[in-house]
Amino acid sequence: MQDKNNILKTLKSVKKSLEDKNYLKIKHLSNEIIHSASIEQDSEIVSLAVIIYSLSKLIEKQHFKDEKNWPSFYRSFLKNIDDMIKALEKDNTEKFHFEILSNRKLIQNLSGKLKHYIHDVFRKAKINKASKVYEHGISMEKTSKILGVSIWELAEYAGQTRIGDYSLSVTIPARQRIKLAEEIFR
Numbered sequence: 001m002q003d004k005n006n007i008l009k010t011l012k013s014v015k016k017s018l019e020d021k022n023y024l025k026i027k028h029l030s031n032e033i034i035h036s037a038s039i040e041q042d043s044e045i046v047s048l049a050v051i052i053y054s055l056s057k058l059i060e061k062q063h064f065k066d067e068k069n070w071p072s073f074y075r076s077f078l079k080n081i082d083d084m085i086k087a088l089e090k091d092n093t094e095k096f097h098f099e100i101l102s103n104r105k106l107i108q109n110l111s112g113k114l115k116h117y118i119h120d121v122f123r124k125a126k127i128n129k130a131s132k133v134y135e136h137g138i139s140m141e142k143t144s145k146i147l148g149v150s151i152w153e154l155a156e157y158a159g160q161t162r163i164g165d166y167s168l169s170v171t172i173p174a175r176q177r178i179k180l181a182e183e184i185f186r
Contacts, residue, residue, distance in 0.1 A: 007033060007045065008088040014052055015081050018059070026056035034132040043146045044100050046129060048084075050147070051103050054125040058118065067114040076106050130154045 010032045017025040030053035033045060055077060064070055080103045087095035107118055130147040134140055134154060144151045 004088055004091070004093070007048075008085065011081060011085050011088070015078070015085065018055070018078060018081070021059055023056040023059040026052060026059065030056065030129065031132055034129055035136065044097050046133065046146055047104065048100050049132075050122065050125045050129045051100070051107070053129060054107075054118065054122045057121045057125065064114060064117065067112065069110055069112060069114045073106065073110060073114065077103070080106060127153050127157045131157050134158060 010029050014026060014029050017023075017029065030049045033049040033052065058064055080099055083102075084096055084099045087093070087099055107122060110118055126147045126149050130143050130149050131154065133143045133146065138146075140151055140154055140158075144154050
């Protein structure tokens with residue numbers, strides 16, 4: 001894992017932001033992880049960004065704190081973040097990837113209203129993070145495979161957010177091009 005130090009720093013910030021209930025900072029931090037994931041094109045790191053972004057959405061919605069499963073889920077999630085940090089500090093990428101998988105299982109094992117809501121949030125988060133990976137120049141096809149979303153979902157979201165609407169090329173007005181051409185051929 002090339003960007004281990006950046007991911008470690010970001011995870012520590014995520015932990016602090018979780019303790020402070022700062023969901024806006026957590027959303028921003030998930031984008032930092034997406035940047036690392038885009039460089040390495042590592043689906044596990046992308047998954048981590050999706051998980052973190054999903055949690056920011058849950059923290060943003062205050063009413064889920066009243067769900068009976070929420071306190072144990074939240075404690076387990078924080079412990080999992082701690083375990084990821086410890087694994088990276090010990091340079092144990094295998095354990096780190098295992099913790100990401102454990103975190104996904106934690107989400108899958110929920111029940112009741114919280115489970116349905118989290119699955120919906122998780123699905124939308126995948127599409128959101130897919131758009132962020134796509135913004136980094138990874139093809140739509142590869143991005144959809146990495147995140148497990150359809151190309152259609154990604155294209156629709158990208159179209160709504162207007163991700164692909166900017167051009168990196170700068171065109172010169174026609175009169176200036178003609179003048180430049182005349183100068184070249186004199």
